[in-house]
Amino acid sequence: MSLDKFPEDFLWGGAIAAHQAEGAWNRDGKGISVADVMSGGKHGSERVITAGVIDGMYYPNHDAVRFYDHYKEDLEYFSEMGFKAFRTSIAWTRIFPKGDEAEPNEQGLKFYDDVFDECIRLGIEPVITLAHFEMPYHLVEAYGGFGNRKCIDFFTNFATVCFERYKHKVKYWMTFNEINNQTNYKSDFALFTNSGLRIHDDSERERAMYQAAHYELVASALAVRIGHKINPDFKIGCMVAMCPIYPNTSKPEDVMLASVAMQRRLYFADVHARGAYPRNMIAYFERKNFNLDITDVDLDILSKGTVDYIGLSYYMSFTIANPHDNPQFDYDESRMLVKNHYIKTSKWGWAIDPVGFRYALNWLYDRYQLPLFVVENGYGEHDVIKDNTISDDYRIDYLREHIIQMKHAIVEDGVEIIGYTTWGPLDIVSAGTGEMSKRYGFIYVDRSDDGTGTYKRIPKSSFDWYRNVIATHGDVL
Ligand code: P53
Numbered sequence: 001m002s003l004d005k006f007p008e009d010f011l012w013g014g015a016i017a018a019h020q021a022e023g024a025w026n027r028d029g030k031g032i033s034v035a036d037v038m039s040g041g042k043h044g045s046e047r048v049i050t051a052g053v054i055d056g057m058y059y060p061n062h063d064a065v066r067f068y069d070h071y072k073e074d075l076e077y078f079s080e081m082g083f084k085a086f087r088t089s090i091a092w093t094r095i096f097p098k099g100d101e102a103e104p105n106e107q108g109l110k111f112y113d114d115v116f117d118e119c120i121r122l123g124i125e126p127v128i129t130l131a132h133f134e135m136p137y138h139l140v141e142a143y144g145g146f147g148n149r150k151c152i153d154f155f156t157n158f159a160t161v162c163f164e165r166y167k168h169k170v171k172y173w174m175t176f177n178e179i180n181n182q183t184n185y186k187s188d189f190a191l192f193t194n195s196g197l198r199i200h201d202d203s204e205r206e207r208a209m210y211q212a213a214h215y216e217l218v219a220s221a222l223a224v225r226i227g228h229k230i231n232p233d234f235k236i237g238c239m240v241a242m243c244p245i246y247p248n249t250s251k252p253e254d255v256m257l258a259s260v261a262m263q264r265r266l267y268f269a270d271v272h273a274r275g276a277y278p279r280n281m282i283a284y285f286e287r288k289n290f291n292l293d294i295t296d297v298d299l300d301i302l303s304k305g306t307v308d309y310i311g312l313s314y315y316m317s318f319t320i321a322n323p324h325d326n327p328q329f330d331y332d333e334s335r336m337l338v339k340n341h342y343i344k345t346s347k348w349g350w351a352i353d354p355v356g357f358r359y360a361l362n363w364l365y366d367r368y369q370l371p372l373f374v375v376e377n378g379y380g381e382h383d384v385i386k387d388n389t390i391s392d393d394y395r396i397d398y399l400r401e402h403i404i405q406m407k408h409a410i411v412e413d414g415v416e417i418i419g420y421t422t423w424g425p426l427d428i429v430s431a432g433t434g435e436m437s438k439r440y441g442f443i444y445v446d447r448s449d450d451g452t453g454t455y456k457r458i459p460k461s462s463f464d465w466y467r468n469v470i471a472t473h474g475d476v477l
Contacts, residue, residue, distance in 0.1 A: 004411055005407075005411065005473060005474070005475070006407065006410065006473050006474045007410075008473070010084070010417070010418075010419055010420070010473070010474075011084045011085035011125060011127070011373075011418055011419025011420070011421070012082070012083065012084050012085065012419065012420060012421075012469070012470045012474075013078070013083040013084055013085035013086050013087065013124070013125075013127070013419065013420075013421040013422075013425075014078060014081075014083060014086060014087070014421050014422050014423075014424070014425025014426075014442070015086075015087035015088070015127070015375050015376055015421040015422065015423055015424070015425070016067070016087070016088050016423075016424060016425070016426065016428055017088065017089045017129065017132040017133065017134070017177065017428075017431070018088060018089045018090065018091035018094075018132065018134060019033060019035035019036075019061050019064065019089075019091060019132070019133065019134040019429075020035075020061065020064055020065075020424075020428040020429045020430075020431060021064050021065050021067035021088070021426065021428045021429075022064055022066075022067045022068040022091065023061075023062065023063040023064040023065065023066040023067065023068050023069075024066070024068035024069070025059075025061065025062040025063075025064075026062075027068070028094070028105075028107035028108065028111065029094070029097055029105040029107050029108060030091065030093050030094045030097060030105075030108060031093035031096070031097025031098050031099070031136050031137070031138065032052070032053055032093065032136070032137040032138070033091065033092065033093040033134040033135060033136060033137055034049075034133065034134060034135055034136075034137055034140060034192055034193060034196055035061045035133060035134050035193070036053060036059060036061055036062060036093075036137065037049060037050050037051075037052060037053060037059070037137055038050075038059065038060075038061065038189075038192075038193075038434060039057060039058065039059060039060075039434065040058060040059075040060045040433070040434035040435065040449060040450075041432075041433045041434050041435070042433050042435055043347065043348045043349065043433060046187065046188065046189050047189060047432075047433065047434045049188060049189075049192055049198070052137065052141075058450065058451065060429045060434040060435075060436065060449070060451065061429055061434070063447075063451055064428065064429050065426065065427065065428050065429070065436075065445045065447060065455060066455050067426070067428075068111070070455070070457070071114075071115055071118065072118060073457060074426050074443070074457065075115075075118050075119060075122055075124065076122070077426070077442075077443050077457065077459065077463075078122075078124060078425060079122040079123070079124060080467065081425070081442065081463060081466055081467040081470060082467055082470035082471055083122075083124050083425075083470070084123075084124065084125060084419070084470070085124060085125040085126075085127050085172075085419050085421055086119055086124045086125070086126055086127065086421070087126075087127040087128070087129065087375050087421045088115070088126070088127075088128065088129070089128065089129040089130070089131070089132035089134065089177065090112055090128060090129075090130060090162055091108070091134055092130075092131060092134055092135055092136055092158055093108075093134065093136050093137075094107075094108030094109075094111060094112075095108045095109060095158055095161060095162065096136060096154070096157070096158055096161075097136065097138075098136055098138035098139075099135065099136030099138050099139040099151075099154045099158075100136075100138065100139065100142070100143075100150075100154055104161045109161070109165055112162075112165075112166065113165070113166075113169075116166060116169040116170060117169070120169060125171070125172065126169065126170050126172070127170075127172040127173075127174075127373075127375065127419075127421065128162075128166070128170050128172065128173050128174070129173075129174045129175075129176075129177050129239065129375075130155075130158065130159055130162060130173065130174065130175055130176070130223065131155065131175065131176045131177060132177040133177060133178075133193040133194065133431060135151075135195075135196050136154075137196075139151055139154060139196055140192075140196040140198065144196075144197070144198075145192075145195050145196020145197050145198075145212065146194075146195040146196055146197065146212035146213075146215050146216055147195070147196075147197050147208055147211060147212050147215075148215075149215055149293070151196075151215060151219070152215050152218055152219040152222065155216075155219040155223065156219055156222045156223055156226060159175070159219075159222075159223035159226060159227065160223075160226050160230075163223075163226060163227045163230045163231070163234070164230055167230055167231045167234075171231075171233060171234060171235055172235050172237070172373070172418075173227060173234060173235070173236045173237070174236070174237045174238065174239040174311045174375070175219070175220035175223050175224070175236065175237075175238060175239070175307075176194070176216055176220055176238070176239065177239050178194070178239060178240065178241040178313060179194065179213065179216060179217075179220075179238065179239065179240060179268045179272075180240045180241055180265050180266065180268040180269070181193075181194055181241050182194040182195060182209050182212070182213065183209070183264055183265050183331075183333060184333045184334065185205045185206050185208075185209040186202075186205065186332075186333070186334040187334070189432070191205070191208070191209060191212075193431070194212075194216075195209070195212035195213070195216065196212075197209070197212055206288075206290075207288070207290045207292070210285065210290060210292055211290075211292050211293060213268065214292055214293070214294055214298070217268065217271045217272065217302060218298050218301050218302065220238065220272060220305065220307075221272075221275070221301050221302045221304065221305025221306070222301055222305060223236070223305070224236045224305040224306065224307060224308075225301075225304055225305045234308075235308045235309060235418075236307055236308055237307050237308060237309040237310060237311040237373060238268070238269060238272035238273070238307045238310060238311060239311035239312065239313070239375060240266065240268060240269045240310070240311070240312050240313075241312070241313050241315075242266075242312040242313065242314050242360045242363075242364065243265070243314075243315070243316055243317060243318045243360075244262070244317045244318070244356050244359050244360045244363060245258050245261040245262050245265065245317070245318045245319070245320050246258060246317060246318070246319045246320070246340065246356075247319075247320065247321075248319050248320060248321035248338050248340075249321070251322075253322040253329075254320065254321055254322050256322070256329055257320055257321075257322040257326070257329050257331070257336070258320050260280075260329045260330075260331055261318075261320050261331045261333075261336075262363075263278070263280045263281070264284075264331045265331075266367075267280070267281045269310060269364070269367075269368065270367075271302055272306065272307045272310075273306060273307055273310060273367075273368045273370055274306065274368075275302050275303040275304065275305070275306040276299070276302060276303060277294075277299075277302075287328075307370070308370070308371075309370055309371045309372065309373050309418060310364055310368055310370050310371070310372050310373070311372075311373045311375045312360070312364065312372060312373070312374060312375065312376075313374075313375060313376030313377065313423070314356075314357050314360055314361075314374060314376070314377050314402070315350055315376070315377065315378070315423075316350040316351040316352070316353060316356070317340070317343070317351050317353040317356035317359075317360075318333075318337050318351070319337065319338050319339070319340040319351075320336050320337055320338065321336065321338045322336070323335070323336060340353075343356075346379065346380060346381065347380075347381065347382070348380060348432075348433070348438060350380070352379075352398060354401035354402050354404065354405045355405060357377070357402050357405045357406060357409075358405040358406070358408050358409045358413070361374075361405075361406065361409040361413075361415045361417070362409060362413050362415060365409075365413075365415040365416065371416045371417065371418050372415065372416065372417050372418065373417070373418040373419055374406065374417060374419070374420045374421070375419075375421050376421065376422075376423040377399070377402055377420065377422055377423060378395075378398070378399070378422045378423035378424055378440040379394065379395045379398035379399065379440065380424075380430065380438040380439065380440050381394055381395060381438070381439060382437050382438075382439070383427075383439050383444060383460065385444065385446075385458070388458060389458075389460075389461070390444050390458065390460040390461065391460070391461045392460045392461055392462045393461065395440075395460075395462050396461070396462050396465045399422060399462070399466070400477045403420070403469065403474060403477055404477060406420060407474060422440070422442075422466070423440050424439070424440030424441050425440075425441055425442050425443065425466075426441045426442075426443045426445060426457070427439040427440065427441035427443065427444055427445040427447075428440070428441070428445075435449050436448055436449050436451075437449050441460065441462075442459065442460055442462045442463040442466050443457050443458065443459050443460065443463060444457065444458040444459070444460055445457055446458070
């Protein structure tokens with residue numbers, strides 16, 4: 001084993017999600033997903049969730065960036081950059097338009113056959129997320145989303161159909177995208193996108209989140225087991241948003257709260273990786289009298305469906321200070337996070353912290369000793385187009401600094417990493433805000449926040465830069 005550089009078979013690439021890229025929201029039998037009922041928003045104002053699709057309302061994901069029609073051109077660009085891997089999700093509503101049907105929609109299945117065939121033709125490994133913030137809206141209306149145990153079956157049906165259909169085309173899978181994002185349970189967006197929950201009584205929100213997350217963890221463990229039976233060569237991972245949380249000061253209360261905050265945000269990965277709830281969470285559920293519906297059968301399922309790797313996104317670190325009225329060290333993300341004065345932030349307030357990336361990779365690898373797969377990292381920024389060119393040096397700087405830290409983690413710290421897919425290699429609709437103008441891509445898409453534009457693709461200066469990074473195995477950054 002040589003640890004002096006990125007491994008030869010390292011999977012360099014990029015990642016998108018179906019609902020943020022494809023568009024074609026109601027074509028070829030596709031049903032309405034939770035992403036299809038969210039308006040546009042911006043930094044500081046959350047996207048509005050409507051009761052179904054309302055006539056005359058603007059929904060940025062309906063057209064997204066028309067990957068559905070442009071996928072050949074887009075994959076060709078990725079191939080030109082030398083991508084070894086391409087991560088996307090399968091829109092659940094293309095396969096099961098309402099979510100509770102007995103039979104899948106053949107036209108939806110066919111679309112992903114075409115996409116994966118094209119990837120394979122280009123020598124690009126598809127890396128597939130099953131649920132990326134796009135559950136069928138019908139499951140929300142008729143069942144209350146993952147607040148209802150029945151969604152476990154609907155998800156495992158969906159997973160089974162996908163595993164069977166694509167078993168010779170896809171090896172790398174993930175069950176739920178950023179399953180831990182809903183730890184921010186005070187946000188309607190986080191609860192709705194992850195779990196299809198609409199909770200109006202504030203005192204119910206935290207318990208509802210833990211209950212839904214439990215059903216998701218069970219659904220994920222079942223899917224892992226089903227997948228391994230269908231093809232023992234499958235590598236099935238979980239996916240967590242890794243935002244390491246630093247104490248604001250060396251005051252012991254801040255340090256203790258930071259530790260508790262990490263427990264709360266990452267227990268999802270504990271369950272996925274170890275097949276059991278950590279004792280700190282069991283103690284917490286008891287102290288809060290949550291009385292969650294967690295059965296012995298569930299616990300057995302969890303123990304038999306552990307993941308093969310830890311998928312993670314890394315964008316930013318958090319910093320936390322313990323308020324005086326919190327001697328019991330409860331974690332409230334909406335109230336306790338503070339600005340870290342050592343770190344600059346993006347226009348959307350996201351801390352730019354490359355060393356935090358190295359710290360995060362070490363933290364996860366120390367804890368699980370499972371291979372990591374960095375399936376999202378990137379920099380959202382307004383781009384300026386001038387004479388048909390886009391100079392995005394700020395994006396190159398962000399990615400370079402993060403890749404350097406990832407290299408340190410591999411070479412100096414011995415962390416095992418399967419690959420690295422940047423977020424949004426093609427500009428796509430922002431999940432958090434629904435904006436088009438929060439761009440991540442190496443490839444510009446001519447579309448504005450209100451959906452107008454030619455949808456033409458134009459490589460930015462980062463395109464050539466990333467191509468060279470891949471061509472030199474990360475030697476030239
Ligand atoms: P956008 C919050 C914090 C960290 C990651 O995000 C997040 C979010 C949700 O906004 O989401 C992930 O588009 C997610 C992607 C998303 C990407 O990060 O809000 O997996 O779907 O687009 C970037 O800038």
